[in-house]
Amino acid sequence: xxxxxxxxxxxxxxxxxxxxxxxxxxxxxxxxxxxxxxxxxxxxxxxxxxxxxxxxxxxxxxxxxxxxxxxxxxxxxxxxxxxxxxxxxxxxxxxxxxxxxxxxxxxxxxxxxxxxxxxxxxxxxxxxxxxxxxxxxxxxxxxxxx
Amino acid sequence: xxxxxxxxxxxxxxxxxxxxxxxxxxxxxxxxxxxxxxxxxxxxxxxxxxxxxxxxxxxxxxxxxxxxxxxxxxxxxxxxxxxxxxxxxxxxxxxxxxxxxxxxxxxxxxxxxxxxxxxxxxxxxxxxxxxxxxxxxxxxxxxxxxxxxxxxxxxxxxxxxxxxxxxxxxxxxxxxxxxxxxxxxxxxxxxxxxxxxxxxxxxxxxxxxxxxxxxxxxxxxxxxxxxxxxxxxxxxxxxxxxxxxxxxxxxxxxxxxxxxxxxxxxxxxxxxxxxxxxxxxxxxxxxxxxxxxxxxxxxxxxxxxxxxxxxxxxxxxxxxxxxxxxxxxxxxxxxxxxxxxxxxxxxxxxxxxxxxxxxxxxxxxxxxxxxxxxxxxxxxxxxxxxxxxxxxxxxxxxxxxxxxxxxxxxxxxxxxx
Numbered sequence: 163x164x165x166x167x168x169x170x171x172x173x174x175x176x177x178x179x180x181x182x183x184x185x186x187x188x189x190x191x192x193x194x195x196x197x198x199x200x201x202x203x204x205x206x207x208x209x210x211x212x213x214x215x216x217x218x219x220x221x222x223x224x225x226x227x228x229x230x231x232x233x234x235x236x237x238x239x240x241x242x243x244x245x246x247x248x249x250x251x252x253x254x255x256x257x258x259x260x261x262x263x264x265x266x267x268x269x270x271x272x273x274x275x276x277x278x279x280x281x282x283x284x285x286x287x288x289x290x291x292x293x294x295x296x297x298x299x300x301x302x303x304x305x306x307x308x
Numbered sequence: 309x310x311x312x313x314x315x316x317x318x319x320x321x322x323x324x325x326x327x328x329x330x331x332x333x334x335x336x337x338x339x340x341x342x343x344x345x346x347x348x349x350x351x352x353x354x355x356x357x358x359x360x361x362x363x364x365x366x367x368x369x370x371x372x373x374x375x376x377x378x379x380x381x382x383x384x385x386x387x388x389x390x391x392x393x394x395x396x397x398x399x400x401x402x403x404x405x406x407x408x409x410x411x412x413x414x415x416x417x418x419x420x421x422x423x424x425x426x427x428x429x430x431x432x433x434x435x436x437x438x439x440x441x442x443x444x445x446x447x448x449x450x451x452x453x454x455x456x457x458x459x460x461x462x463x464x465x466x467x468x469x470x471x472x473x474x475x476x477x478x479x480x481x482x483x484x485x486x487x488x489x490x491x492x493x494x495x496x497x498x499x500x501x502x503x504x505x506x507x508x509x510x511x512x513x514x515x516x517x518x519x520x521x522x523x524x525x526x527x528x529x530x531x532x533x534x535x536x537x538x539x540x541x542x543x544x545x546x547x548x549x550x551x552x553x554x555x556x557x558x559x560x561x562x563x564x565x566x567x568x569x570x571x572x573x574x575x576x577x578x579x580x581x582x583x584x585x586x587x588x589x590x591x592x593x594x595x596x597x598x599x600x601x602x603x604x605x606x607x608x609x610x611x612x613x614x615x616x617x618x619x620x621x622x623x624x625x626x627x628x629x630x631x632x633x634x635x636x637x638x639x640x641x642x643x644x645x646x647x648x649x650x651x652x653x654x655x656x657x658x659x660x661x662x663x664x665x666x667x668x669x670x671x672x673x674x675x676x677x678x679x680x681x682x683x684x685x686x687x688x689x690x691x692x693x694x695x696x697x698x699x700x701x702x703x704x705x706x707x708x709x710x711x712x713x714x715x716x717x718x719x720x721x722x723x724x725x
Contacts, residue, residue, distance in 0.1 A: 167725050170716070211706040220707055220719065229682070232322075232609070233602035233628070235350045237367040254364060256354050259678065260630040263639040264602060266689070267718070268680025268705060272637065304723045 163246035165304045166208075166281070166291055168219045172298035173210070175217035179290035179299060180206035183221075186282055186289035205271055207279040208290045219290065219299055222269045222279035224248045230261035230270060230278075239276065247283060250276045309334040311615060312396055312403055314386045314552065315411035316340035317349055318601050319582030319608035321367055323409050326612035328376045334616070336378045339398055341385035344436050345370060349413075350601060352439035356467030365436065389556035391575045407615040410553055410564060410573070410580040411608060414546035414599055421455070421542070422516040427524045430517075430540045433464040446471045446539055453477075453527050453537040455514050457484040459631060461543035462497075465506050466633050468539070476507040476535050478514055478527075480544075488629055488640045490651075493673045496659055497633060504634040509533070514540075548584040548597055561586060563597045569621040571611035579615055581607035587625035591642050591670050591688070598625050628685060630678075639678040642671030642688045654702040662701060667694050669701070680705045 181193065188196035188204035196204050208221035224241070228248050231239045238254035239261055241247070250261075255275040262270040271277040282288040291301045311327050313320045316338050324336050340346070347365040354360045373380055381400060388397040395404045416432035424430050431442050442464075446452065450472040454465045457479035469475050477484070483494035484501065498508050512531050517524045517540065527537045548563040559565040559574035563586035566572060571579045582604035586595040603625050610622040628641045642663065643649075649665040658676025662669060662684070669687045683705035687694075694701065697709040707715045 165721075165723075167720050167723055169725060170712075212708045216708070218707060218715070218719065223719070223721065229602075232605050235601045236348045236364075256351065256360060258350070258630055258632070259637060259639065259681075260602065260628070262678060263628055263630040263641065263681045264685055265682035266686030268683040270682070272678065300725050302723065302725055304721060 163224065163304070164281075164301055165224060166221055166279075166288055167300050167302055167304065169298050169300065170212075170216065170218040172296045173212075173217045173219060174296050174298070175210055175212065175214050176295065177210050178293050178295060179208050179219050180210060182289040182293035183208045183279075186285075202273075205273065205277045207269070207271070207277060209269070219294075220267065220269060221290065222248060222281075223267055224279075224281070229264040229266060230276075233260045233264040235260055245283075247281050248278070249280045249283070250278060309616070310404060310406045311336045311409070312405035312407075313338040313409045313411060314389075314396065315409075315413055315582070315584075316342070316346040316380060316382075317411065317413055317582070318604035319413075319611075320409065320411035321346045322605040322608035323411065323581060323612040323615075324378045325376070326609045327616055328378060330612065330616040330618050336376075337381060337403055338378060339381045339384050339386050339396070341383065342435060342437065343383050345373075345380060345382065347436055349435065350463075352433070352436050353463035353467045355436070356439050356443055356464070357470045386552060389552055389578070391556050391558075391578060394577065406577065408578045409608070409611050409615065410558075410578065410584060411582045411604075412549040412552060412584045413604075414583040414597075415549050416542065417545045417547045418542050419544055421514055423519060424517045424524065424540065424542075426522065427517065427519060427540070428522050429524050429538060430542065433460055433541050433543050434546065442468070442539070442541070443471070449473055450539050451476075451536040452539045452541065453514070453535055454541045454543055455479075456543035456545065457481070457508065457510075458487060458543065458545060459485065459629070460546070461541070462501070462633060463631070464541045464543055465501070466504075468541070469504060469506055472539070474507070474536075475505070476509065476537075477501070478509045478512055478529060480511070480513045482511050484508060484510070485638075488627070488644065488673075489638075490644055490661055490673055492653075493638070493659055493661060493675055496675050497636065497638065500634055500636045546583070546599055548599075550584055553580065553584070561595075563587075563595075568624075569610075570614040570619065571607055571622065572614065579611040581611045589643075590624035590626050592646065598627055600627055600629055602628055624689075626688065630681075637674075637676050637678055639674040639681045640672065641681075641685050642669075644671055644673065646670060652702055656702075660702060664694065664701075668692065669694065 564580040568588040583599040652662040663671035
């Protein structure tokens with residue numbers, strides 16, 4: 163499957179990936195409205211970690227054997243057997259956060275539902291990759307992760 | 309290949325799924341004494357507090373079982389295992405198997421409470437049928453008493469709070485959630501319960517029920533206090549359901565004894581997984597019952613891989629739990645106490661308590677401070693030496709704590725770009 167791979171040597175800590183992820187997962191899909199007007203505030207599914215000296219963007223690895231799927235107590239978290247994308251079905255998630263407690267990458271955020279990267283399903287390229295100004299994020303065909 | 313699975317909860321269903329993923333032509337029969345298609349057991353408290361509808365309790369759609377040719381036999385208890393003939397006796401007759409999984413889970417432990425026998429308003433809280441019964445019995449004028457402040461008791465209390473006039477929890481230990489929390493964490497949770505109108509009596513227990521006819525009307529505590537009670541939930545703990553296994557001659561020592569790598573029992577071709585087995589905790593090498601969902605799912609999967617000849621050693625058990633009460637988020641993992649362990653505490657956001665021994669993380673309690681909690685779980689599971697990390701362990705964990713090599717390897721999975 164295709165995954166987002168981060169290249170820390172190229173990361174500028176600008177956090178535009180977060181801005182555009184939030185926008186892509188907003189109601190309005192408008193960068194200004196998404197950040198200033200919407201309630202609930204849309205959540206970025208990618209997080210830049212580190213500082214101006216060294217930083218890297220981290221999002222879901224869509225693992226071959228996802229701990230979050232294994233631990234999900236309702237069956238809301240699923241890995242699509244065809245695409246390999248791991249997504250949370252909000253209609254079935256009860257926000258217990260067991261997934262957050264077992265994800266070794268720390269990429270699931272808590273809220274009313276578990277919030278995580280869905281690789282911008284339906285788009286050719288995830289918003290974070292498309293809007294990274296320095297090619298620190300690339301979208302490439304890879305094998306598996308953990 | 310003919311597979312038979314006894315029990316249709318976490319371990320049973322994950323086993324069935326994995327068996328199907330690893331073989332198209334085998335037959336898979338799952339037996340449960342319950343009337344429901346496989347559902348999420350932890351969700352019964354969310355149903356009680358009307359957070360989820362009845363339609364939303366199921367683990368999979370009915371089509372899933374049809375498409376995957378997994379035969380779920382509801383209301384069909386297994387009454388005997390004949391290991392020599394390789395058959396099970398069920399309410400629907402005899403079924404033969406090549407490989408068998410016992411995933412019978414646990415049952416509520418009900419201690420003798422004087423004068424509680426056969427009362428119509430005394431319940432346990434472990435399955436959907438009970439949750440439905442309690443929900444239809446409880447009303448706005450109900451005074452509820454819950455015996456036991458463990459995960460099940462407190463979840464029952466939280467749900468009942470939405471419905472009842474009063475809710476009192478009575479716990480024999482000196483703190484709430486004694487199996488997963490340290491003293492300070494437990495105190496914070498108790499405060500949250502109190503703030504939300506739940507009375508908590510610690511170091512006490514119900515000595516006797518007082519009743520009118522077949523109904524309990526009040527309980528008298530060991531301390532002498534009398535509390536009005538029109539609904540009593542007994543949730544002091546669970547015991548593994550091992551009777552079937554024992555009668556079949558399988559080795560049982562509290563839980564069913566299994567090979568920790570393969571989940572096979574003392575009898576060939578019979579496996580067991582989930583709350584009914586003794587798991588070996590990777591953190592203290594002790595055999596114990598780890599009656600938690602993720603553990604049961606993983607064990608069910610491991611058993612399936614060995615049953616179908618795709619064996620892959622089990623990655624090992626340890627406790628992980630996430631739960632919330634009235635919006636207060638509690639995440640715990642590993643051990644809560646250990647000899648010669650050091651405790652690291654931060655109150656910066658909520659409450660964070662890390663337990664370190666021999667330079668490795670062996671447990672945590674996080675209350676309203678669980679950002680990237682799983683990264684701590686990773687450190688526990690992989691027994692990562694903490695001196696290979698940089699930064700303050702009490703800060704929100706980040707990939708910057710790893711060396712460049714480890715970080716890159718984990719994030720890219722070895723893919724060069």
